[in-house]
Structure formats: C-alpha cells, structure tokens
Amino acid sequence: MDSPNSKDILEKLVSFDSTSSKSNLDLILFIQNYLEQFKIKSEIILNKEKNKANLHAIIGPREKSGVVLSGHTDVVPVDGQQWDTNPFKLTKKVNKLFGRGTADMKSFIAVALAMVPMMVQRSLKKPFHLAFSYDEEVGCLGAPSLVDYIDSISIKPLVVIVGEPTNMEIVNSHKGVMGFLTSLTGLEGHSSAPEKGLNSIMYASKLINFINSIYEEEKLIKNPTFDPPYTTVHIGTIQGGSALNIIPKKCSFVWEYRYLPEQDSNKIIEKFNSYAIKTVLPEMKSIYKGAEIFTRQIAHVPPLKSSSNLKIENLIMKLAKSNTVKTVSYGTEGGIFQKKNIPTIVCGPGSIEQAHKANEFIEVTEIEKCEKFLFQLIDFLERE
Numbered sequence: 559m560d561s562p563n564s565k566d567i568l569e570k571l572v573s574f575d576s577t578s579s580k581s582n583l584d585l586i587l588f589i590q591n592y593l594e595q596f597k598i599k600s601e602i603i604l605n606k607e608k609n610k611a612n613l614h615a616i617i618g619p620r621e622k623s624g625v626v627l628s629g630h631t632d633v634v635p636v637d638g639q640q641w642d643t644n645p646f647k648l649t650k651k652v653n654k655l656f657g658r659g660t661a662d663m664k665s666f667i668a669v670a671l672a673m674v675p676m677m678v679q680r681s682l683k684k685p686f687h688l689a690f691s692y693d694e695e696v697g698c699l700g701a702p703s704l705v706d707y708i709d710s711i712s713i714k715p716l717v718v719i720v721g722e723p724t725n726m727e728i729v730n731s732h733k734g735v736m737g738f739l740t741s742l743t744g745l746e747g748h749s750s751a752p753e754k755g756l757n758s759i760m761y762a763s764k765l766i767n768f769i770n771s772i773y774e775e776e777k778l779i780k781n782p783t784f785d786p787p788y789t790t791v792h793i794g795t796i797q798g799g800s801a802l803n804i805i806p807k808k809c810s811f812v813w814e815y816r817y818l819p820e821q822d823s824n825k826i827i828e829k830f831n832s833y834a835i836k837t838v839l840p841e842m843k844s845i846y847k848g849a850e851i852f853t854r855q856i857a858h859v860p861p862l863k864s865s866s867n868l869k870i871e872n873l874i875m876k877l878a879k880s881n882t883v884k885t886v887s888y889g890t891e892g893g894i895f896q897k898k899n900i901p902t903i904v905c906g907p908g909s910i911e912q913a914h915k916a917n918e919f920i921e922v923t924e925i926e927k928c929e930k931f932l933f934q935l936i937d938f939l940e941r942e
C-alpha cells in the first residue's frame with residue numbers, strides 16, 4: 559500500500575456508519591486488515607451478541623510498559639439533523655473536513671493508524687497500544703472489556719491518551735456520569751373519576767420535582783475548575799399515558815447526573831431512591847396496592863481525577879507542546895483506565911463544540927497538530 563495518510567484513512571472511517579445502535583464490525587475488520595499489511599496482529603474483543611467489537615494491537619516490544627492510544631469507533635446518530643452534506647462521506651470545504659465522527663472521534667483513530675508504518679519502521683524501545691472500543695456514546699459499554707484485556711496481557715502501561723476532541727489541549731480531569739431509567743406503574747381508569755385510578759404521570763412529576771430540588775442543592779457545591787462549576791442534573795426523555803381521558807398506568811423517564819470527580823458517585827441516586835421508596839411509593843400504595851416505582855441504572859462513566867501522575871502529565875505536556883492542563887465536563891473512557899491505576903489524560907484533535915451536531919467537522923490544522931504530537935511520541939518511545 560502507498561504510504562497512507564490521515565485524511566484518506568479518515569475518509570474510509572467516516573464511510574462506515576458506525577452509529578452506536580448499529581454494528582461496528584465492518585469498521586473493525588477494516589482496521590484489522592489495515593494493520594495486517596504492516597504485520598501487526600490485532601485482538602478482536604466481541605460483545606455478547608457478537609455484533610460489535612473492540613480492537614487491541616501492540617506495536618513494539620510487548621514486554622515493556624507503553625503508551626495506549628485510546629479511541630471509540632462509534633458515533634452518535636444523524637437522525638433528525640439537517641446536514642448540508644452526506645454525513646458518511648468526508649467532504650472538504652476550505653480548511654474543514656465535514657462528516658459524522660470527524661471531531662468525535664475518528665480523526666484521532668485515523669492519525670494513529672496513519673502513523674503505524676512509521677511506528678513499525680522505528681525501533682521502539684517501548685510499545686504503542688492501539689485500543690479502539692465500541693458503544694462509548696451510549697455509556698462506555700465497550701471499554702471495560704478492552705481495559706480488562708489490556709490489564710490481563712501487558713504490564714501496566716505508562717500512560718493512556720484518550721483522543722477525544724480537546725483541540726489537542728491536555729485534559730486531566732472530567733466529571734463522571736450516572737444515567738437511570740425510572741418507571742412508575744399506577745392504575746388505569748376513566749379521567750372523570752381520578753380517585754378510582756392512580757395517575758402514574760402525576761406521581762412521576764413529584765419525582766421530577768425532587769430531582770429539580772437536588773439540582774438546586776448541587777448548584778451550591780462548586781468546583782471552579784469546571785464549566786459549569788457544579789454537578790448537573792438532567793432529564794432526557796419522558797413517556798407515559800395513552801389518551802386525554804384515561805388515567806395513565808405507565809410513566810417512565812430517563813435522567814442523568816454529571817458529577818464532580820471528588821463527589822461520591824452514589825450520593826444523588828441514594829437520595830432519590832430514599833425519597834421514591836420511603837415517601838412517594840407508600841403514598842401511591844395507599845391508593846393502589848399494585849403501584850410500583852422502579853429505577854434501573856443504564857450508564858456509569860467514572861470521572862477522571864487529576865491526581866494521577868504529575869511526571870507523566872508533564873511529559874505529555876512537553877510532547878504536545880502545551881503548557882496548560884484543563885478540565886472538561888463531558889465523560890470519556892479515561893476514568894475506566896484510571897480505575898486500573900493507569901495514568902490517563904485526554905488529548906485529541908478537533909473541538910467538542912462540533913461533536914454530536916449536524917455538519918460536524920474538523921479543521922485540517924487540528925489533524926496536523928495531532929500528527930506532530932504523535933511524531934513526538936514516536937521519537938520519545940524510540941529514545942526511552
């Protein structure tokens with residue numbers, strides 16, 4: 559193959575519709591075949607349904623502690639968004655490349671892959687790990703098995719670089735995310751006799767009001783390094799009822815909180831459960847014995863804490879030619895690596911401002927900055 563370049567690989571990666579709800583296997587197989595051309599073997603770690611996979615590969619001496627380049631292969635849906643171009647066809651306009659995943663985060667993966675021939679040519683004293691996951695966008699579901707795998711086959715890596723879009727700035731901490739589905743069961747009846755039924759939507763609104771009151775309390779606990787500087791609480795969807803004149807039996811809503819890294823991850827859900835079970839449910843049951851409130855956790859993205867490893871942080875800052883360290887309010891797979899005591903930072907091309915939106919793009923200069931950073935890293939691993 560001709561010397562691959564980042565843009566051509568990005569074009570290929572964008573052409574796979576790897577929306578989280580779909581299989582990412584074609585994309586993973588493309589990467590596996592690509593690596594095989596350079597005699598790099600990769601491990602495919604399938605999900606239970608065998609329709610999605612993580613990919614892991616090591617380039618360089620396996621027995622040494624190396625640098626993990628971590629990225630997710632899935633993207634968010636384009637449904638309902640007004641795109642000016644085909645989201646799955648990389649389109650260049652002036653100095654921007656448009657397409658779903660260009661910012662979040664196929665460009666980082668493309669640059670890492672474009673560097674593989676150079677990684678192979680150089681006699682690295684310490685290895686690179688390529689660690690590409692599935693289902694990041696729906697609650698980091700793929701990363702745990704990938705991180706377990708790396709933990710089981712190699713000595714602890716020196717550092718993990720999660721290439722989420724930070725405009726190539728160094729991010730050393732982010733909030734954690736907890737997501738839940740809460741479902742209420744009441745009793746159906748004619749709306750002319752509300753007392754003969756149990757209105758699940760009206761009780762759900764009590765729970766939602768309680769969530770709002772938790773949010774107001776959280777706003778008072780501030781960490782000024784974050785924007786916004788407090789734990790946020792949010793309700794994403796709500797469903798319930800069937801007609802104006804029927805007392806609704808079922809109501810459910812999904813909600814989340816994004817908590818400051820220093821906070822106890824369970825604080826809010828414990829408060830919520832206690833209110834739901836000790837206050838609201840008995841009220842409901844006094845009207846109808848079969849009433850239910852059920853809350854299920856649907857996502858947990860652990861926070862990234864800045865305490866990790868100053869020496870490593872300084873080294874990466876030097877290689878990235880950056881002299882500031884930042885925090886972000888979005889979640890990444892970084893916290894999952896950090897739970898295994900692997901020093902972790904987030905640094906990748908593109909801006910989170912463009913992520914998840916119609917007409918997502920990356921500036922060509924961001925890709926060039928990322929290439930330069932990886933050149934520096936390759937030099938470093940050759941020296942060490």
Ligand SMILES: [Zn+2]
Pocket residue numbers: 630662663694722723
């Ligand atoms: Zn992302």
